[in-house]
Amino acid sequence: MANISVILCTHNPREDYLQRTVDALRAQTLPLDQWELLIVDNASNPTIETLINITWHQNARLLVESELGKNPALSRGISHSTGVLIVIVDDDNVLDPDYLTNAVAIYEDYPFLGAFGGSMEGEFEVEPPSSITPYLEGLAIRKITRDHWSNAKEWSEATPFGAGMCVRREVAELYFERVRADRMRFALGPRGTSLGRGEDTDMAWTSLLLSKGTGCFARLRATHLISKDRLTEAYVERLYTGFGYADEILAYQHADSSDNYNETALDMVRYWFRYVRASRFGRKILSARRSGQKKARETLLKMPAVPRLMSFELGSFTPRF
């Protein structure tokens, strides 16, 4: 029977959201002796010790990581964990009761997948403005109706999001090995933007280095609690700037061959064609993405020659998806 570790990283959480996240873990159908719970308090002020009760779980621990950032927090959690499968939960992810049971089943049935995730539904504190509804995928909301798995990066249907992502231990360990190696390399280099999903994708794609694939499964379901301050145009725009940045960096890091960053005239025409046809907010998103990409290109140009297929930390803090 597979032994799994659930790692919940949190930084200054919203009390009610964290409570619901923990309650959902408590309601899991997987017997408690088959999984352990590690809660990582990532430099919260005040600490979360008093907020939550984990005495219901025999294998639960509360860890503290003082270096701010999702990667340091996860790294701390993983180094203290023992499971063969690691489930990464954020402090606003309410898992369905059968989530862990299904994750174990998938782990056993699909030995060729290194990382996998599932559907994420949104629960909004307030009704999102209609202009941002087409871009809610940026808030890690996605509906999966059919199982998709693949070992190719270019087909995003099979790339899991960070929220609720299940990773094989060997993949997670390899990822952190690489991040540590690169952190030294980039200690003096520029630090990316503060928003972006870079590190999730990077971790999922690390599977490929072990000749494994990634997948998304319809039977893994969770709910993402979204507070009203995230449902503003400004936040979503900032999010997409981060995506543009992360996409460009990831494309470079995991590139197969081409290192051509120059936009051709045709790309420009395509961009403006799309721009003109987009809605008012769509235009903002397009230009936000583009500015992120530009920033990434500038960053890459300023950097000394970087060996390919090296991952490095994207920003010191990424939002909790």
Added chain:
Amino acid sequence: MKLSAIICTHNPREDYLRRALEALCSQTLPFSDWEFLLIDNDSDEPLALRVDLSWHPGGRHIREEELGLTPARLRGIAEAVGDLLIFVDDDNVLQRDYLETALRISVTHPHLGAFGGSIEAKFEVEPDPRLESLLPSLAIRGVRDTKWANFGLGSIPYGAGLCVTAKVAQAYAADTSGSEIRRRLGRRGSSLVGGEDLDLAMTSYDLWLGVGLFDELVVTHLIDKRRLSPQYLHRVCVEGNYSFNIVRYLRTGIAPRHRGAIGSVMDSLKRMVRICLGQPWTPAEKARRQGERRAARDIRLLQMKRKIEIQTM
């Protein structure tokens, strides 16, 4: 029996078929692990009279009278006893370790229902460089790394050297013999409409299996000089795109966009922009559009016919 290699052929070019057979003869996989079926698809002179298969203890001649690659393949599927079927064309030269590698992949990747590899071309005469963009429609492809998925069209193997598990092949046979449209897909005589390879590989998806491409598998496609004429290349490209769109529609319900009057105007505008930017359409893009338009038209007809059927029912 672990593996069945199947060649379907109709009036083959003798030297090409000989080279294809020689390549099979020199495979590293011992003969005891595989059988070989030569399906003579209604050739004018029966192949059993002129092709010697005594070099392979498990070699068999089979004659299929119904003309068409799909009927020939169905016959092969019915006769084969291997767990993995490898379809080879009469102008395909397999690399020496092809069968061995394919068998190994089927063991290490039990989640794949169909897979293939790189297809390299060997031209009888050097092709015209202006037609270079059309060459991929001759099913030439380089695979640089391993790629597999249980969705999409990006990792679907082509027909040359196609490896299919017996389970998928049988499911395909069961589906296809009952469906007139799917049976009609596929090259027949001089018609170049393909799509049957795609249909066969995509049957994996129905069985919750994936499809993949592997760089270790290499097959050489011998290309006759007749096939390098601009007319032939153009036709292959148009009909290839046509059948691709039809299969995609049958499988996923995604039809190519039907371009009305405004669409045509927009297309000409785009074309002008491309010319102004110094990147005019390549012959392949032209042919692709032509195939797409033809498929859109036929799919619309099909949809209308269905609508009428539903209304009159």
